[in-house]
Amino acid sequence: MSSNRPRTFLTTMALCLAIFLTPETRAANIQLPSLGDTSSAVISTQQEYELGQAWLRAYRSRISEYNDPLLHDYLERLLHNLASHSELQDHRLSLVAINNASMNAFAVPGGVVGVHLGLFRYAKSEDQLASVLAHELAHLSQRHFARRVAEQRKNSMVSMAGMLASLVLAATVGGDAGMAAMTATQAASLENSLRYSRQNEQEADRLGIETVYAAGMDPSAVGGMFEEMLRATRYTGNRPPEFLLTHPLTESRVADANNRIAQYPKKYYPDNLEYHLMRARSMMAMDQNPAASLNRFQSELDGDSLNHEAARYGTVLAHAALGNTGKAREALAPLLKASPGKLTYRLQDIALDRQEQKFVNAIEKSQQLLRRHADSYPLRMSLAETYMKANRFTESEQLLRSMTPEYPDNPYIWFQLAEVSGLAGNISGVHKARAQYYLLNGVFDKARDQLGYARKLLINDFKEVAIIDQQLRDLEQLQKKMEEFRGG
Structure with missing residues (x-):
């Protein structure tokens, strides 16, 4: 099914935003609400949420969202856990994942949070990934975008259209000929529409560190992620990672963050295996070459890797993608034996059943798991896919329809x-x-x-x-x- 992408994304943006900006609203000289200072708001938090949802529709009309129920569920759970420990008042969040290898994440007023899969390439732990997401949530909780609009005395619609253009450019570089053809001057201008002030960045760092710690994660991961960003800058030459174009990493920002991190008690924070499993899935998606992925994961198994268990899981994914279900099962067997209750491994076992057209087995296993994981989004999507592959279309339709509310x-x-x-x-x-x-x-x-x-x-x-x-x-x-x- 084609989505028939519109000719110009700014026209789409105008349509979406016009829903909420009536002539009376546009004509009114409304000030920003109290945001920790004496100003008042151009738009309420509810209007901001509606604008964000409109923006998201326009963004989706221009990019290809990456749909992996397991990965989406993992990121959404992590995001909501961080939000519950942040200063964010409105927890209505919309996650969008993009299969782009660049290091980038963004937050749009109204609770839209975007994650490029490239973040998994650079973040060496869940805590490091969480540090980036917590930083973005801090921008949302402090309404930094709304403040900047007020300071610049610009129409919020124009600014959000510029944000749309910037993020579409970041998500489609190398893939969309029309966007790639934009001049460097235009690109730089659009990137500026996402920049926050140094004060905003330091405030977001401070609150992000507090959020990470409150969520039971390692605050020092913020410093570790800074180091990964700087290392990435050295590898990419003159152009820094997308994230640093909009969140410049100045010496004062790094020093301020490190001083804050030093104030927290030192303790042991266990690594989360699930992060590394999702990282393996992300690497597969970015590689778009199962043979190359297999070589990567095999090399990690034979040498150094962030997590050997995740590297083995990666070989399972790669063998399956290459059609070698026998080898995939061989690699999966020790993982299942060691962790028989791990849903990620059980879902891969079901995926192999489905690939081998053992639909009865796949359905029975899925239904058993649903007794313990009735609310699992990836499990239900997996069962719907199995029903469809087994030509049990009505059951697949009923299951999917039951999920729409x-x-x-x-x-x-x-x-x-x-x-x-x-x-x-x-x-x-x-x-x-x-x-x-x-x-x-x-x-x-x-x-x-x-x-x-x-x-x-x-x-x-x-x-x-x-x-x-x-x-x-x-x-x-x-x-x-x-x-x-x-x-x-």
Whole structure:
């Protein structure tokens, strides 16, 4: 299913933002709310959240989100754990993962947090990864973006459009010919739209360190991640990693952070194996070459590695991707024996069953695991995939549909639901699921078309028609707001 990317992402951004910025709001001379100083806000936290969701739709319309339920679940759990120990008041967070090898993460007003898989290449532990995420959460909790908008006395819509352009550029370098063709001057200008002041950066470092410590993680990992960033700068030549373009690592910032870290008590912090397993999955995704990945993981097993168990897990993934299920099982066996209850290993065992078309075994194992992990997002997605591969389309559709109330803003679930609904012969379900997928990806014309197709098929179902009519009215309002924006 194609998402029919719009010609210009700034036009899409304008449409999304216009939903929330009425002519009255745009015309009003509203000040920033109290953010620890005497200023007051251009927009409320609720409006900021809605703007962030609109921004996310526009962003998704321009980039390819990386969909790995296991990795997404891991990052989301880590992010929410950090948020619960931070000063962030609104914990409605939206995670977006991008398969890009650059070291980058970002936070957008309204709770949108983006992670490039390249962070796993540089972070040597979960605590180091957490230090970056905690830093981004600090920017959100202190509303640094809103403060900067007020200081510059610019329209927040223009600034967020610039942020969109900057992050699309960062996510698509080397992959999108149109974006790659931008001049260095344009790129530098867009990068500036994401820069925070030195004071903002030091405040985010301070709060990030506090958050990491409060979450039971090692605050010294902040200093370790700084060292990895500086090392990456030496390897990449004149152009620093994407993260440092928008979060410059000055000597004073490093010194200030190290002074704060020194104040915390020294203690032992155990390494988290799950981080290293997810790192192996990320390396596979970035390599996009199972043979090369196999060589990498085998070399780690034979020599030095951050975690030998994760390196063995990596060989399992690589063998499976190469179609060598026998060798994959051989490598997986000692991991399962040592940790029979580890869900990540059990899911890989099920994936191998599925690959070998042993669907009965895969389904039985999945159902047994669901008794202990009923809320597991990756387990349920795995079972839905197994049902689909086993031609049990209706059961796959029912399982995915049961997940939509819990994950209404997850485009991957809607995409999968549209696919399996078609296989199950539920054509109206195909169109309704596609409409939600297109809405979440900012492709409103396609969403309207899909709702129209569904309405024709359900013309005799008055309840469904009423729901679709309301959705179509909402889309019509979007179009009107866009026209107001262009005219204003």
